[in-house]
Amino acid sequence: MQIKLPSLYVIIYILLIILKLNNGNSKLNYNKTYTHGRVYNNIIHTLNQYNKERNNKEKENKYIRNNNIIILPSSNIKGRNTYISYVNKKYTTTTNNNNNSNNNNIIIIKNNNYYYNNKNNTKRSYIKKKNSKNFYYYIYCFNTSTNPTFLQKKINIYNYKYKKKILKCSNMSILSEKNIENVISPCEKKYKLEDIISNGINYDYRKINEKNTTPFIQVAPMINVTNRHFRAMVRIITKRAQLWTEMIVDNTLLYNLNNLEEHLGFDNNEHPIVCQLGGCDMNSMSEAAILVEQAGYDEININVGCPSTKVANKGAFGASLMKNPEQVRNIVYEIKKKVQIPVTVKIRTGVDNYDSFEFLKTFIETVSSVGCNHFIVHARKAWLKGLDPKQNRKIPPLEYYKVYDLCKLYPHLKFTLNGGIQTIQEAIALLNGYTPENYNNYNDTSNFIEIDNYNINPLNGVMIGRACMENITVLSQTDKLVYNQDIPSTAYSRRTILEAYKKYLEKKNLFYNISSSFELLKPVLGILKGMPGHRIFRNKLDTYIRNYTSTLPCSEILEKAIADVDNIAPGCLDLPLHDYNLQKEYINNY
Numbered sequence: 150m151q152i153k154l155p156s157l158y159v160i161i162y163i164l165l166i167i168l169k170l171n172n173g174n175s176k177l178n179y180n181k182t183y184t185h186g187r188v189y190n191n192i193i194h195t196l197n198q199y200n201k202e203r204n205n206k207e208k209e210n211k212y213i214r215n216n217n218i219i220i221l222p223s224s225n226i227k228g229r230n231t232y233i234s235y236v237n238k239k240y241t242t243t244t245n246n247n248n249n250s251n252n253n254n255i256i257i258i259k260n261n262n263y264y265y266n267n268k269n270n271t272k273r274s275y276i277k278k279k280n281s282k283n284f285y286y287y288i289y290c291f292n293t294s295t296n297p298t299f300l301q302k303k304i305n306i307y308n309y310k311y312k313k314k315i316l317k318c319s320n321m322s323i324l325s326e327k328n329i330e331n332v333i334s335p336c337e338k339k340y341k342l343e344d345i346i347s348n349g350i351n352y353d354y355r356k357i358n359e360k361n362t363t364p365f366i367q368v369a370p371m372i373n374v375t376n377r378h379f380r381a382m383v384r385i386i387t388k389r390a391q392l393w394t395e396m397i398v399d400n401t402l403l404y405n406l407n408n409l410e411e412h413l414g415f416d417n418n419e420h421p422i423v424c425q426l427g428g429c430d431m432n433s434m435s436e437a438a439i440l441v442e443q444a445g446y447d448e449i450n451i452n453v454g455c456p457s458t459k460v461a462n463k464g465a466f467g468a469s470l471m472k473n474p475e476q477v478r479n480i481v482y483e484i485k486k487k488v489q490i491p492v493t494v495k496i497r498t499g500v501d502n503y504d505s506f507e508f509l510k511t512f513i514e515t516v517s518s519v520g521c522n523h524f525i526v527h528a529r530k531a532w533l534k535g536l537d538p539k540q541n542r543k544i545p546p547l548e549y550y551k552v553y554d555l556c557k558l559y560p561h562l563k564f565t566l567n568g569g570i571q572t573i574q575e576a577i578a579l580l581n582g583y584t585p586e587n588y589n590n591y592n593d594t595s596n597f598i599e600i601d602n603y604n605i606n607p608l609n610g611v612m613i614g615r616a617c618m619e620n621i622t623v624l625s626q627t628d629k630l631v632y633n634q635d636i637p638s639t640a641y642s643r644r645t646i647l648e649a650y651k652k653y654l655e656k657k658n659l660f661y662n663i664s665s666s667f668e669l670l671k672p673v674l675g676i677l678k679g680m681p682g683h684r685i686f687r688n689k690l691d692t693y694i695r696n697y698t699s700t701l702p703c704s705e706i707l708e709k710a711i712a713d714v715d716n717i718a719p720g721c722l723d724l725p726l727h728d729y730n731l732q733k734e735y736i737n738n739y
Contacts, residue, residue, distance in 0.1 A: 365580055366627050367391040367525075369567055369614030370425045370450070370495075372457075374671075378653075380419050382672035383617070385649040386640040387627040391610070392422045396452045399428035399437035406440075413444040423448040425495070427455070429466040429476065435483040442488040449490060453477055454497045456531035456541040468531040471500045474515035482519040493523040495567075498548045499530035506551060513559060523563040525612060526552045542568075542615065549579070556607040563609035573626050576611040580631075620678035622646070625726040636727065643676055644722035647711055654704035666694045669703045680732070681739045682718035689713045 368375065368383055370393040380392045397412055405412065415422055424446040428434045438449050455467035470477050477494065484492050494516055498509055513524060529545040536544060552566045570576050617623050622643065628634045639649040650673060657669070670690055677683035693706045701709075714722060718739065724732050 365610045365631050366573070366576060366624075367423075367565060367610050367612040368393055368617060368624075369612045370394060370396055370423075370452075371614055371618060372396060374618050376668070377415060378669050379618075379672045380422070381416065381653050382621060382646075382650055383624065384416075384418050385646055385653075386621060386624045386637065388418075388637055389628050389632045389634065390624060392419050393450070394422070394424045396425045396427045396455060397437075399426055399430070399433045402437045402440050403433060409440060409444065413441065413446075415445075421447045423450050423493075425450040425452050427452040427466050429470060429480075431476075431480045431483040434480050435487045438484040438488050438492075442490050447490060448493060449484065449488065450493045450495050450525065451477070451480060451484075452495055454495045454527050454531065455538070456497075456500075456533055456536070457538050468497055468500045469533060471496060471512060471531075472503055474512045477512075478516050478519050481516055481521045485520050491523065492521060493525060494521055495525040495527070497527050497529060497531045498551045501531075501533055504530045506554065509551060509555070510558065513555060513562070517559070517562055522561070523565070523609065524555075525565040525567055525610075526555070528552050528566055528568040553607060565610035565612055566608050567612035567614065570611060570613050571616045572623055573613075573630055576613060577630060579611050580608055618675065620675045621672065622676060622678075622726055629727075640726065642723050642725055643680075644711075646676065647673060647707065647722070651704045651707050654702065654707065657703070666698045666703050666706065670694065670707060673707065677714070677721070679736075680718070680721055680724075681736065682714045682721055685717055686710055686714050 366387070366389070368380075368390055372395050375393055375395050380394075383390065383392060394415075402409065402412060413424070424441045424444070426434060426437055426441065426449060428437065434451070441449050452467055453470045457467060481492055481494065496512070498504070516524075528548045528551065529541070530548070531541050532545065547569050549566065552564055555562075556564050566579055570579065613623065625640050626636065628640075629636050639645050654669060674687055674690065677686050689710045690706070693701075693709055697706055697709075711722065721735065724735055726732075
């Protein structure tokens with residue numbers, strides 16, 4: 150039987166139909182991996198063509214809903230600062246660096262009939278907008294590494310034109326506009342489509358994620374230093390810096406359930422405050438974390454950086470835990486199951502011979518896989534044998550560049566830098582992506598490292614430790630220089646600080662033994678460091694504590710020491726802390 154082949158005209162006609170159908174369906178492919186490339190100002194955008202096609206669609210489909218969701222898969226979203234544009238019928242993501250981050254997903258939501266209500270911070274909702282003619286778009290991003298359970302949710306987006314479910318993208322979860330509360334980090338600002346298309350949008354994942362709640366300046370946890378009295382002294386000087394407790398061993402809490410106030414007590418004005426826990430057993434750590442959350446702390450930190458022999462060797466926690474990332478991951482996982490407050494980890498850049506950058510990367514990736522998205526990095530390696538804790542704070546060279554490299558590689562995570570910061574000015578330089586010049590003697594390559602060409606902070610925060618213990622006035626300009634807020638009136642001069650702390654002591658209204666008095670007055674010992682009368686002030690305090698503790702409260706002991714400084718260095722305590730030139734002039738003329 151002879152089969153008749155179609156004529157050439159029929160074949161051409163069929164091919165034209167197929168080609169036309171393909172062109173008609175190439176508008177937006179939800180399963181497509183969208184391209185990326187740098188967005189330049191001279192790109193010719195197709196705004197008019199897009200508007201024309203959009204209007205035609207709305208005429209043809211009277212029942213179409215004016216809520217469309219556009220998803221940009223994470224596979225080609227690189228870096229923290231991402232641009233979104235509509236070029237040649239393609240939605241494009243663009244970034245300013247070449248480091249992959251496969252954990253961030255961007256959603257653009259167009260709203261006409263509804264707008265996003267953000268006045269009530271406790272509940273996000275859509276409110277119907279009457280007679281709306283403007284199309285506004287909201288940018289959302291959610292992070293799959295910080296919320297692994299989110300990936301397990303099977304939520305569908307509906308294509309309202311065809312009333313069909315859109316297939317799930319291969320590398321991300323689908324989000325429904327009716328379940329927008331599942332988005333981790335909504336961007337509160339709204340954009341017009343014209344702005345997205347013509348200019349692109351530049352925004353910072355981390356700024357969206359943190360919602361401006363995480364402080365930039367943090368006071369490091371220090372054993373036998375950052376107790377309740379020291380934290381009260383810091384709050385007199387800065388209202389915004391984040392306070393940390395001393396490290397508290399998990400079993401210390403579990404074995405003293407009837408006396409938790411002694412270990413976990415703090416005053417209301419200490420917020421934001423972090424409790425640092427030490428331990429190696431995930432069950433006892435999680436039980437201790439519950440007690441910390443119940444006490445009212447804002448955050449829990451796990452100590453994986455202390456090199457003390459008592460902690461790291463005998464206790465098998467602290468810096469020794471860095472050698473076992475899986476164990477740290479399990480501890481974080483168990484704690485996050487039991488508490489709702491954030492859980493962070495404080496680490497070193499390495500420990501003993503585990504000091505390669507590849508090891509550090511593996512540690513970060515392992516621990517962050519269970520939802521830890523904030524790492525506080527003391528930018529030195531730790532030696533568990535051969536160096537004591539004091540030597541471990543000075544001898545190993547600073548490696549700031551490693552922390553900056555982590556910021557580049559993991560833009561969806563937060564990093565706070567710790568180690569060697571002496572002044573608030575140095576902290577600001579670090580926050581802006583530069584290492585102060587005076588660290589050249591540690592590592593030349595860490596000097597003036599530029600993270601990106603955009604003026605966005607690479608670090609989430611900077612932690613100051615021993616510098617503020619030795620001279621607490623280094624924090625006096627924190628609120629003004631870092632947070633652009635007024636300096637507390639109590640932080641104007643050394644006298645105002647001491648008078649405010651004296652009032653704190655008067656509230657105690659108790660007599661103490663010598664040991665307790667030293668603990669109460671220890672926070673003020675370094676307040677005159679570098680100034681005339683510093684040594685005399687310390688010596689007088691020591692003498693008065695030993696001679697008058699049984700007869701005078703600590704507030705009166707402090708008052709006697711202040712009077713001695715006024716006799717020896719008149720006017721020194723009244724110098725304004727913000728006027729460095731006046732202080733230098735006083736020292737030169739003394």
